[in-house]
Amino acid sequence: xxxxxxxxxxxxxxxxxxxxxxRRALNNDTWMILVGSEYxxxxxxxxxxxxxxxxxYAAVGLHPIHLEEMQxxxxxxxxxxxxxxxxxxxxxxxDNYEKLAKxxxxxxIGEIGLDYYHLDQSGDLPALKHRQQTVFIxxxxxxxxxxxxxIIHCRQAHDDLFSILTDFKKEYAHIIPNNRPWxxxxxxxxxxxxxxxxxxxxxxxxxxGLITFSKQWDDLIRKVPLDKIMVETDAPYMTPExxxxxxxxxxxxxxxxxxxxxxxxxxxxxxxxxxxxxxKAFFRL
Numbered sequence: 001x002x003x004x005x006x007x008x009x010x011x012x013x014x015x016x017x018x019x020x021x022x023r024r025a026l027n028n029d030t031w032m033i034l035v036g037s038e039y040x041x042x043x044x045x046x047x048x049x050x051x052x053x054x055x056x057y058a059a060v061g062l063h064p065i066h067l068e069e070m071q072x073x074x075x076x077x078x079x080x081x082x083x084x085x086x087x088x089x090x091x092x093x094x095d096n097y098e099k100l101a102k103x104x105x106x107x108x109i110g111e112i113g114l115d116y117y118h119l120d121q122s123g124d125l126p127a128l129k130h131r132q133q134t135v136f137i138x139x140x141x142x143x144x145x146x147x148x149x150x151i152i153h154c155r156q157a158h159d160d161l162f163s164i165l166t167d168f169k170k171e172y173a174h175i176i177p178n179n180r181p182w183x184x185x186x187x188x189x190x191x192x193x194x195x196x197x198x199x200x201x202x203x204x205x206x207x208x209g210l211i212t213f214s215k216q217w218d219d220l221i222r223k224v225p226l227d228k229i230m231v232e233t234d235a236p237y238m239t240p241e242x243x244x245x246x247x248x249x250x251x252x253x254x255x256x257x258x259x260x261x262x263x264x265x266x267x268x269x270x271x272x273x274x275x276x277x278x279x280k281a282f283f284r285l
Contacts, residue, residue, distance in 0.1 A: 002257060002272060003279040004032040004250035005206055006111070006151060006186050006232035010044040010058075011037075013236045013247065018048060022056055025250040031055040032250040033283065035111050035151060037063035038090050042100055049105035057283065059108035059151050060100040061139055064115040064132040066090050072118055092135045094142060101146050107283040109143035110151025111186065112136055114164075117155040129157075133164060140168055143183075144175045149282055150183035152203075158190055165201055176202065181282055187234055192220045199228055204282065206230040209240030209248065212259045221263045226274045230282065231256040 004025070009018045009032070025032060034049060034056065036042025042060035049058040065072055069089045101109060114132050119125060143150040154161045165183075169176055176182050181204045188195065188205035195205055207229060211217050221229075233240075233256070235248035240255040261271040279285075 001029045001031070001276045002231065002253055003276060003283075003285075004030060004233050004235070004253040005184070005230045005279050005283070006035050006208075007032050007235040007248075007250050008035060008037070008041070008237075009235065009250070010034050010041045010048060011236065019051070021249045021251075022048065022052065026052070026055050028251055028254075030250050030253060031057070031285070033057050033059055033107065033151075035059040035108075036061055037111055038066040038088075039093075039096060039100075042097070046100060046103055046105055050103075056105075057107045057285065058103075058105050059110040060097055060106055061108075061110040061112040061151070062090060062092050062097070062135060063111050063153060064113060064136070065118050067092075067131055067135060068120070068128065070118065070120060092138055094138060097139070097142060098146070101142065101148060106148070107285065108149045108151050109139055109146070111153045112139040112150060113153035114157035114161050115153060115155045116157045116160075129160070132157075133160065137164060137168060140165075140183075141172070144172055147175075147177075149181065152183050152185050153187075154185060154189070158194060162194070162197055162201075165198075165203070169201055178202075184230060184282065186232060187238065188217075192223060195220060195224060195228075204228055204230055204278070206232050207256055207260065208232055208234045208238040209244075209252065209256055210238055211263075212240040212255055213244060218263050221260055226264070226266075226271065227278050229260070229275065230279045231260070231275055 034045035036045045045058035049056045184204040239248040261268040
C-alpha cells in the first residue's frame with residue numbers, strides 16, 4: 001500500500017478523466033490526498049473525495065500564488081512539468097475555509113506557504129511577501145484550531161518560512177502536538193541541515209518524482225530516518241522516470257518510493273510499509 005500524499009486531480013487538466021485516474025490508483029493499492037490551491041479547487045477536492053468510501057481524501061487551502069493576479073509559467077527545464085495559467089487574486093476568508101475543512105474527508109490544510117519565485121519583480125516585493133506571510137500564518141492557525149496537519153509549500157523562501165514556523169511554534173505551543181508531526185514540507189528542496197531544522201520543529205518532509213532523475217537529494221535521503229519522510233506525485237507535475245514528459249498521476253508515486261529504496265539500499269517492501277504507516281498516521285486516516 002502507498003499514499004500519494006499530494007496530488008491535484010482537482011485541477012482542470014484532469015477534468016475529463018479524474019475518476020478514471022483515481023480508480024486506476026485505488027485498484028493498485030494507492031490512496032491519495034487531493035490538495036486544493038484556492039477556494040474553488042479546495043471544494044472540488046472535497047467533491048471527488050466524497051465520491052469514494054475509502055482511499056481518497058482532501059486538503060483545503062489557499063496557495064500563495066493565488067493571492068495576486070498573475071501569469072504563472074514554467075518551461076519544464078527543471079523537470080517540474082510545463083504549465084501556463086493565469087491566477088485570480090483571492091482574499092483569504094477564514095470562515096469559508098473553516099467550513100470546508102470541517103468536512104469529514106478534509107484531512108489537512110494545504111497547500112499553504114510561501115512562494116517568492118513567482119512574485120512580480122517589478123512590484124512592491126516587501127508588501128507582496130508580507131501578504132503571503134500573513135495569510136500563511138492565518139492558515140497555520142486554522143490548521144491548529146481544527147487540529148489538522150498543514151501541507152506547506154516553499155519556493156525560494158526557506159529563511160522566511162523557517163522563521164515563521166519557529167515563531168509560530170513558540171507562540172502557539174499550547175495547541176501544537178508533541179506526540180505527532182503537525183506539518184509537512186511538500187516537495188522538499190533543501191539540504192540535510194534544513195531538513196533537520198524542520199524535523200526539530202515537529203515537521204516531516206516529502207519527496208516527488210524529482211528524485212528519480214536528479215541526484216541532488218541522494219545523500220540526504222540516504223541519511224534521513226525513514227519515519228521522517230513521505231512520498232507524493234504533485235500530479236500533474238513532477239512526473240518520475242521513466243514517464244517524464246507525460247502527465248503525472250497518483251499511480252506513479254510507486255516510482256518515488258522505489259527510488260528511495262534504491263538510494264537507502266533497503267528492500268522496497270520495507271520502504272512501502274514504513275512510508276505508508278507514516279502517511280496514514282500523519283493524516284489520521
